[in-house]
Amino acid sequence: MSTKPKKRSVTLKGHRTSVSIEDKFWEEFCKIAYRKRVSVNELASQLDATRELNSVSLASLIRNLVLAELLKRVENI
Helix, strand or coil: CCCCCEEEEEEECCEEEEEEECHHHHHHHHHHHHHHCCCHHHHHHHHHHHCCCCCCCHHHHHHHHHHHHHHHHHHCC
16 A cells, blocks of 8 residues: 555546545545445535635545544544
């Protein structure tokens, strides 16, 4: 697995776009979407809707979500 960001395609509001993110973060993001019973595109759209125009990248939002979810799981151990 690469530690370099890799481009991933997602659909936001019916438009294809790409996000550059590392494999581990993407894998965990996909698992979160599965646990929430939503598609990866839907979860990405939900995150995208929370950001202000040009304030933070979608990749950063995904990384922050992954970190927050993992921290929640660790705290509940």
